[in-house]
Amino acid sequence: MVGRERLGPFDVARLTATDPDALGDWLHTNGFVLPSRLDQALQPYVDQRWEYVAIRLAPAAVGTPLQGALDPLHLAFAAESPVYPMRLSRLARTPQSLGLYILAAHRMEPSSTLGGSPPQVAYAGRVTTTSGPLAALAKGTPFLTAVNQEFPDPSRITGDHLLRRTATDATFQQVIYEDRLSKVAGVPAWLLTIGGGLAVLTTTAVLLAVRRSRRTRRPVIPPPPAFPPPPTRAPPGH
Numbered sequence: 001m002v003g004r005e006r007l008g009p010f011d012v013a014r015l016t017a018t019d020p021d022a023l024g025d026w027l028h029t030n031g032f033v034l035p036s037r038l039d040q041a042l043q044p045y046v047d048q049r050w051e052y053v054a055i056r057l058a059p060a061a062v063g064t065p066l067q068g069a070l071d072p073l074h075l076a077f078a079a080e081s082p083v084y085p086m087r088l089s090r091l092a093r094t095p096q097s098l099g100l101y102i103l104a105a106h107r108m109e110p111s112s113t114l115g116g117s118p119p120q121v122a123y124a125g126r127v128t129t130t131s132g133p134l135a136a137l138a139k140g141t142p143f144l145t146a147v148n149q150e151f152p153d154p155s156r157i158t159g160d161h162l163l164r165r166t167a168t169d170a171t172f173q174q175v176i177y178e179d180r181l182s183k184v185a186g187v188p189a190w191l192l193t194i195g196g197g198l199a200v201l202t203t204t205a206v207l208l209a210v211r212r213s214r215r216t217r218r219p220v221i222p223p224p225p226a227f228p229p230p231p232t233r234a235p236p237g238h
Helices: 020-029 042-049 087-091 135-136 189-216
Strands: 003-007 010-016 049-057 096-106 108-110 120-126 143-151 161-165
Touching: 020 042, 042 087, 096 108, 096 161, 108 143
Parallel strands: none
Antiparallel strands: 003 010, 010 049, 096 143, 108 161, 120 143
């Protein structure tokens, strides 16, 4: 064990190990929960001589319930290249989603898919905030890249995400369009529009029918009877 301290409701221990079984035994002995199937999954990290941070929630007094919001923890470690651990996620039994936010001097990207879907960039641009926590966090690393990735089959995850600089610092911002249904008195407006159109068509048809019926009801005046021509008379002397 490198060190152990209390940070508010958190019990935090920094550890090193040369044997994954010994690491698991220490965690179980000291009240940390480590699923048994993770013991051997830590072997690659043991071989690379990684350090570990074990965190558990612990109230100040036994039997005291924990309540309220938790402050975030800030972890920092030295590495030869930017890396985001993903190897243990391969033991998950359900599909996994990754939302990764990277602050660096330039735009960054994962170097491979690790057996998941192609990473999708949701945002890439410089942090322009000059005050507040974000400005302090981005000091010296002002370029923010947000990456989303899906892992439908976690067992195919092959390692950890190694991050690299992209060819350019091109900016990008994802735009999401949201359709909203307009309603009038709880009734969809499009339905009222169609209903109004049908009403107009119905009214027009009724008017045409009335007009047509009125035309057919006009009295038909028969033509005057044809009178027979007057009888011809023979001229005198015949």
